[in-house]
Amino acid sequence: MPSLVAEDWGYKFSGDRTISKFIGQVEGEAALAKYCDWECRDRAEVVMSEIAGKSPSLFYVRRQKVNERFSEEEIWELILATDRDDFKLPELLQKAVKRSYPEGNRTLRLLATVRIEDGIGGLKLLDAGLVALPRGRKDGYALAVQLRLLPKSRSPIPAKSIARVQQMPFWDERHIPTTEQLKVWHTFLNVEKRIAEARxxxxxxxxxxxxxxxxxxxxxxxxxxxxxxxxxxxxxxxxxxxxxxxxxxxxxxxxxxxxxxxxxxxxxxxxxxxxxxxxxxxxxxxxxxxxxxxxxxxxxxxxxxxxxxxxxAAGDISQIDRKKKALKMLADGRAQNPYLSEFLFDSSEARIPDKLVKLDRENLLNRNANDDQLAAVEMVLSARDLILIQGPPGTGKTTVIAEICYQIARQGGKTLIASQANLAVDNALSRLVHNPAIRALRKGKAHKVQEEGQPFLEENAIGTWLQNTATDCEQKLSQRQINVTSLQRLLADFDRFNAYSAAERAFFKEQKYLHDGKAEVEEKLTAQSAAYQLSLTAKSEIASLVDGLANLLAAPEINWESSEVSEFMPKLKPYSEGNVLVENFMANVRICVNHTIQNGGRSRPGSLSRDVRSCGVAAGVAAVVGCGESTRVGRQAKSDTPPQSRTENQ
CATH class of the missing domain: 2.40.30 (Elongation Factor Tu (Ef-tu); domain 3)
Structure with a gap:
């Protein structure tokens, strides 16, 4: 049984009748005459303190039923546990047994109401007295709790304890087999006994x-x-x-x-x-x-x-008597599994698992177990009542049994292996020989136990466990020494590895920087390449315009009405519109032309018109090829102006 944390539960007696019964059974009826009513209550609290108030005691708590008067309360039974190896009857109870119960020992039983919502008020004792010692044994309805009972205390029952108790089934709803179901078993046992006696x-x-x-x-x-x-x-x-x-x-x-x-x-x-x-x-x-x-x-x-x-056949007869005792406990509803009577007579009534346990292979005793064996172990650990594993010889049923024992031991539990053949039990134990996590004990007579089971007999079990533990420790120590040696070899090269690691980090950092820079350069190169291609295209267009203008200006006579000229001139427009230099130049040319006309220049109207257009062409050239080219073209245009016009213009 795992160690339990001791708890303090408050209590109070619910009435004089409960107090009188408690004192009468523990101290004798004669003791009641010594005390008045209020003294009886004080005395009852003193007696309870001597039995279960000075130090924690192990109690088995059973849910009886819901309180019919107050639905927010439940009725619980608390019995002082008697099935522990270190159990010792409290001194007051020993005196009570000697005085009033010569037929056998007794243990303390309390019946109390509890507020299941918050546990406030602790235990309200409805009944307190002594019952037969076997009542203090654990069954499927009992929850073990380490308690110290405190009178007149406001200590409530802890919420966690209430939750644990409420997970247990109600005693009043226990599953009891019918007389007809038990009749066949009793008949069978009687036949067995007659056969045993006949041997x-x-x-x-x-x-x-x-x-x-x-x-x-x-x-x-x-x-x-x-x-x-x-x-x-x-x-x-x-x-x-x-x-x-x-x-x-x-x-x-x-x-x-x-x-x-x-x-x-x-x-x-x-x-x-x-x-x-x-x-x-x-x-x-x-x-x-x-x-x-x-x-x-x-x-x-x-x-x-x-x-x-x-x-x-004393052994057979004793076994039969134990079976009869077990049937009696089953009939009284005191089986370790409260649902035993349901599925013992009809296996289809066994409860379906709530969820399936899953195991990791690294937590297995045998990590080489196949999928079917692993599934069988998981199903056994998940089952609530009953499980059947069936398989031909050689499929690993014994391996599964050993794995089940190991997994339950890891959870702090115990497993009973029983078989009609000694060999089956010994074979299962042999799979656990070298694992100190399991402290196996083989019950039986030495001459009937196979060689595989001999190390686990009572006289050998401690030595076997110590030997297995020592072997396991030596193996683990050896492995750790190997690990230490490996670590020492690594530490010898630690500085070199550390320097290499630092250089590697610097290398990767520089590599990342260059990689990021490469991406940026490639992006700029792509943009510059696109711009360069646009520049080449524009240069080609401008060269074509320059050649066209040069040809136009070099012609001795320009037909401004020709389609060639009319189609060419709009091409200059994108390079002249919005150009301040061109606009100023054209404005000055117009002024010059106007002054020439006003001064009665000798130029013919057609010639003036040609000069103006030539100036427009020159302006287009300036816009296209720059100021230097514009000056050259401009001079060419002026050279075509009659001298008189130039003088008058000046």
Whole structure:
């Protein structure tokens, strides 16, 4: 059981009747006469403090039902736990048992209402008294809580504790099998018991021989004198005795030096188990019990020369009695699984898992488990009631069992492996030999346990676990030493690696800078290339215009009305519009022309018109090729003006 955090719960008695019953059962009815009403309450609190108030005690809390008067309350039962190995009955209860309960021990039981919303007020005790000790054992309805009960305390019940209790099923709603369901089981057990009782026999021996080994003893038996219990009035027929003897093979035989009669088998000496039968010769070989062999070898025990060999199926009968006890607990609703009676008689009633557990392979005992084996383990861990794993031999069922044990152990739980064959149990245990996380314990008689299970017998379990733990620690230490050696080799080159790492970081930083710069340069190159192509196109167009203008100006006579000129002139317009130089030049030319006309210049109107147009052409050339070219063209235009006009213009 995992360790529990101790809690303080407040309580108060709900009435005088509860107080009187509590004091009467613990201190005796005579004690009630010593106290008045208010003194009884104080005394009850003192007694409760002695039992469960000074230090935390383990209680089993069971939900009984919802309070019929107040739906916001539940009725809980608290019983002082008695199934712990370190359980010791409180001193006051020991005195009460000696005084009033000679038939056996008792434990404390409380019945209380609890506010499930907030736990305020703690426990309101409706009943307090003593019950039989078995009531203090855990079952599927009980939640273990480490408690200290405080009187007149405002300590509420913690919300987390209320939530944990409410996860448990109600006791009043427990699943109890019907009489008809149990009838078949009781009938079967009664038949089993009669069969077990029918196996017993008692046969006298006349001599024995065990040589010097103290391991095997051969008895010479009188097969014709076999009886049921050593009484001559209960003889066994030879054939019946033969069958009983065969059925008792490998079972323990008890030795008596006189007829056992009604004596218990504990009054005899356990010899060991029947190893070999030679019935026709009347010879019976017994494999001696180890302890008995040691005692005989040490001279502390000597076999009588004559006596009786007695067998009773005590183990079978004890097992049958345990089964009957289990059925009684099932009928009372005290099974560890509160739903056991539902699916024990009808497996289809087993509850479906709420969710499927998923395991990581690195957390497996056997990381080489195949997908089907892993799925089986996950399903077992997810199942709430019952699971069936079926597979032919060799499919890994034993591997799955070992993995289940390992996974449950990792969660702090326990697993019981049971089988009709010892070999199956021992095989499962053998898969856990080298894992110290599991502290396995093999129950059974040493001579019946296979070699694989021997290390886990009670007398060997501690040594096996210590050896496995030591081996595991040595393996882990060895691996860590290897890791340390590897780290030391790496540390020897640490400075070099550190310098390399720094150089690598600088290299990548510079590489990133160059990569980013390259992208920027490529972008600018693309833009410049596009601009250059546009410049080449414009240059080609301008060269064409310049050539056209040169041809136009070089012509001795220009036909300004020609289509060639009319189509060419608009091409100059984009280079002259908005150009201040051109506009000023043209304005001055017009002024010059006007002055020439006003002064009665001799130029013919057509000539003046041509001069003006020539000036326009010159302006276009200036706009196209620049000021230097414009000056040259302008001078050419002036040279075409008659001298008189130039003088008058000046």
């Amino acid at each position: 017993q026999f008692c046969v006298p021996f006349r001599a024995h021989n065990y040589g010097s080994g103290f391991k095997i003893v051969t008895f010479e038996i009188d097969r014709n004198s076999a009886t049921l219990d050593g009484y001559e009035e209960n003889p066994l027929q030879v054939g019946d005795f033969r069958e009983r003897l065969k059925q008792a093979r490998n079972e323990d035989i008890i030795l008596f030096d006189s007829p056992p009669g009604s004596r218990s088998s504990r009054d005899g000496e356990t010899l060991g188990s029947i190893a070999e039968i030679e019935f026709e010769r009347g010879m019976l070989r017994i494999k001696l019990d180890v302890d008995l062999g040691d005692r005989m070898a040490g001279g502390r025990y000597q076999l009588p020369k004559q006596g009786f060999l007695y067998f009773e």
